[in-house]
Amino acid sequence: MDLFSVFIKAFLIDNIVLMSFLALCPFIGMSSDEDKAVGMGAAVTFVTVIATAVTWPIYMYILKPLNMVFLQTLAFILVIASLVQLVEFFLKKMMPGLYSSMGIYLALITTNCAILGATFNAISFGYNYLESLVYAVGVALGFLLALLLLAGLRKRIRTSPIPDFLKGTPILFTAAALMSMAFMGFSGLVK
Secondary structure, three states: OOHHHHHHHHHHHOOOOOOOOOOHHHHHHOOOOHHHHHHHHHHHHHHHHHHHHHHHHHHHHHHOOOOOHHHHHHHHHHHHHHHHHHHHHHHHHHOHHHHHHHOHHHHHHHHOHHHHHHHHHHHHOOOOHHHHHHHHHHHHHHHHHHHHHHHHHHHHHHOOOOOHHHOOHHHHHHHHHHHHHHHHHHHHOOO
């Protein structure tokens, strides 16, 4: 599969949030405005790409040859947790405003199933190293796209007349479901 197809598949067709329903907690929690969404998307992009860059060789050159594939989840979570700590230190030092606005959601990147899912998928789809990195970029940017789309919808929802029984979380999940259905239209882009 060519690199463009790998990217489009990860970014639109198999969007990690809207098609696989992974990372719904930060998706809902960090989409209240565009600045938070971009901050979270940038942090997730960094961690996803670096985690894939580190975990793919660990799996291919250590775990698989030594027949220790059963340690894959543990090894990948340790790598992701270490990378999140680096991001947290960087944001605390360089961008304290963004650091404080992200709150608990920054620490939740460690348990963000989209990152772990991306690292697992890169291996299970049989991608080589370069394809895995392109896939990771596509997954992360797809996550950012979903965040930004929901942030835009939330801005419109705030000024729209919403029935009382749908106010709050129900309208967010309804909007997310409709976005997911819209993304199903991309399924024919790549074979």
